[in-house]
Amino acid sequence: xxxxxxxxxxxxxxxxxxxxxxxxxxxxxxxxxxxxxxxxxxxxxxxxxxxxxxxxxxxxxxxxxxxxxxxxxxxxxxxxxxxxxxxxxxxxxxxxxxxxxxxxxxxxxxxxxxxxxxxxxxxxxxxxxxxxxxxxxxxxxxxxxxxxxxxxxxxxxxxxxxxxxxxxxxxxxxxxxxxxxxxxxxxxxxxxxxxxxxxxxxxxxxxxxxxxxxxxxxxxxxxxxxxxxxxxxxxxxxxxxxxxxx
Amino acid sequence: xxxxxxxxxxxxxxxxxxxxxxxxxxxxxxxxxxxxxxxxxxxxxxxxxxxxxxxxxxxxxxxxxxxxxxxxxxxxxxxxxxxxxxxxxxxxxxxxxxxxxxxxxxxxxxxxxxxxxxxxxxxxxxxxxxxxxxxxxxxxxxxxxxxxxxxxxxxxxxxxxxxxxxxxxxxxxxxxxxxxxxxxxxxxxxxxxxxxxxxxxxxxxxxxxxxxxxxxxxxxxxxxxxxxxxxxxxxxxxxxxxxxxxxxxxxxxxxxxxxxxxxxxxxxxxxxxxxxxxxxxxxxxxxxxxxxxxxxxxxxxxxxxxxxxxxxxxx
Numbered sequence: 001x002x003x004x005x006x007x008x009x010x011x012x013x014x015x016x017x018x019x020x021x022x023x024x025x026x027x028x029x030x031x032x033x034x035x036x037x038x039x040x041x042x043x044x045x046x047x048x049x050x051x052x053x054x055x056x057x058x059x060x061x062x063x064x065x066x067x068x069x070x071x072x073x074x075x076x077x078x079x080x081x082x083x084x085x086x087x088x089x090x091x092x093x094x095x096x097x098x099x100x101x102x103x104x105x106x107x108x109x110x111x112x113x114x115x116x117x118x119x120x121x122x123x124x125x126x127x128x129x130x131x132x133x134x135x136x137x138x139x140x141x142x143x144x145x146x147x148x149x150x151x152x153x154x155x156x157x158x159x160x161x162x163x164x165x166x167x168x169x170x171x172x173x174x175x176x177x178x179x180x181x182x183x184x185x186x187x188x189x190x191x192x193x194x195x196x197x198x199x200x201x202x203x204x205x206x207x208x209x210x211x212x213x214x215x216x217x218x219x220x221x222x223x224x225x226x227x228x229x230x231x232x233x234x235x236x237x238x239x240x241x242x243x244x245x246x
Numbered sequence: 247x248x249x250x251x252x253x254x255x256x257x258x259x260x261x262x263x264x265x266x267x268x269x270x271x272x273x274x275x276x277x278x279x280x281x282x283x284x285x286x287x288x289x290x291x292x293x294x295x296x297x298x299x300x301x302x303x304x305x306x307x308x309x310x311x312x313x314x315x316x317x318x319x320x321x322x323x324x325x326x327x328x329x330x331x332x333x334x335x336x337x338x339x340x341x342x343x344x345x346x347x348x349x350x351x352x353x354x355x356x357x358x359x360x361x362x363x364x365x366x367x368x369x370x371x372x373x374x375x376x377x378x379x380x381x382x383x384x385x386x387x388x389x390x391x392x393x394x395x396x397x398x399x400x401x402x403x404x405x406x407x408x409x410x411x412x413x414x415x416x417x418x419x420x421x422x423x424x425x426x427x428x429x430x431x432x433x434x435x436x437x438x439x440x441x442x443x444x445x446x447x448x449x450x451x452x453x454x455x456x457x458x459x460x461x462x463x464x465x466x467x468x469x470x471x472x473x474x475x476x477x478x479x480x481x482x483x484x485x486x487x488x489x490x491x492x493x494x495x496x497x498x499x500x501x502x503x504x505x506x507x508x509x510x511x512x513x514x515x516x517x518x519x520x521x522x523x524x525x526x527x528x529x530x531x532x533x534x535x536x537x538x539x540x541x542x543x544x545x546x547x548x549x550x551x552x553x554x555x556x557x558x559x560x561x
Contacts, residue, residue: 109445
């Protein structure tokens with residue numbers, strides 16, 4: 001039987017020295033959901049993503065992914081379990097061409113999982129298919145430095161998707177893009193969700209978040225202050241106060 | 247498949263080279279000089295596995311090299327093992343040092359890692375200087391066996407061993423370059439966080455890299471006591487090993503197995519020539535000047551220069 005929630009976070013806390021970055025975060029994500037995570041700058045969104053994906057380790061609370069406690073688990077093993085992320089600032093493997101950029105997660109996650117037998121040719125084909133999915137097929141053999149900003153974001157998403165995740169954290173995948181480019185990325189994300197990937201979108205662009213999310217979670221100063229349907233959440237007086245002041 | 251072919255072809259090349267040189271060259275000095283060049287190919291190739299592929303700069307080559315050499319000294323005093331066995335043991339000892347260094351410094355990045363490796367070299371040298379059994383700071387004489395185990399002189403024997411090690415090192419480097427492991431190394435070099443997020447077990451791969459690099463450096467150091475017949479800390483831990491093993495891959499090109507080979511042959515030969523014709527003190531100056539020239543005009547080394555020419559022609 002599949003667990004109802006793909007991710008369950010209970011009382012998660014993270015401090016940096018004396019600074020409390022996150023405190024008592026409770027959060028559940030249902031399989032197949034499109035969750036928006038918003039909050040002002042410095043509210044702890046990226047820290048939360050880092051804690052959940054294993055880039056940082058939380059100090060208190062527990063995280064259960066797919067019915068399995070993953071506290072303290074290194075990031076690479078979380079990715080192998082099916083919990084992928086993209087980075088806020090794209091971090092491509094800059095000395096490798098786009099195909100090899102995707103080959104790495106394929107070799108180290110999909111192939112490393114039990115029961116997956118993939119030949120070199122099959123991996124190459126899968127890389128090209130993934131690039132075609134995000135519209136980068138004709139740049140397959142280019143280096144990341146030849147890409148534009150929006151293409152870089154697409155590569156970042158494609159690399160996260162290459163690990164065949166069940167849950168994807170898209171950390172500000174659209175920051176600094178033009179409205180039409182935002183649409184392009186949104187289309188990619190919608191398509192991934194249709195393929196069965198649960199997506200948590202961390203974003204500042206409200207128009208994108210509102211059109212994408214089925215549910216909205218709001219963080220302010222390390223605390224979760226709202227969790228509900230997007231319309232409800234942004235009408236919450238606490239949220240208004242955080243964004244607009246009193 | 248192509249990897250197996252490379253092992254085969256490079257083996258044939260190495261054997262042909264061995265036969266030809268021993269057949270054509272009568273002067274003992276040339277084997278003496280060629281040994282040095284081969285030794286630098288091994289050191290540069292080993293350095294490049296960690297420095298070029300994985301992106302961690304190691305300034306402690308001298309320490310790994312000397313661990314191999316002093317392992318051989320200890321074995322020489324206690325046993326009468328043949329040199330190839332000493333090379334294996336030296337490699338294991340140096341590999342253990344590499345593993346330990348990797349484990350202790352795994353959180354350090356960039357310049358901090360480089361400084362830690364430099365510190366390792368100093369610590370290791372201090373230990374040897376204070377270890378009387380292997381000669382301490384006085385150094386130690388190592389008497390070569392009277393008879394070479396194979397046809398020819400003892401130097402020719404050591405030269406043959408170093409040639410075999412060169413073949414193995416280069417073939418290992420080439421194998422890694424085309425493998426899952428090599429792609430993982432490259433991912434770590436480019437961005438460690440992104441590598442980890444892509445499922446690469448960065449800690450394990452870094453340990454493999456430091457260990458393997460250490461093993462090959464130690465193996466190349468083990469025959470040294472028999473080659474020089476007098477070993478002391480100042481020469482076996484000499485800075486020139488560290489400088490050369492950094493400079494050779496940089497000049498040749500760090501992204502491919504052929505880079506360190508080109509760099510080592512070029513720099514090694516120039517240094518041998520300079521030693522004979524001008525003075526041995528000039529060696530490091532030549533390395534320094536060449537390094538500056540290459541950093542300015544060809545930051546990706548000779549291989550990078552050739553590749554960018556090829557790319558320009560395609561356009």
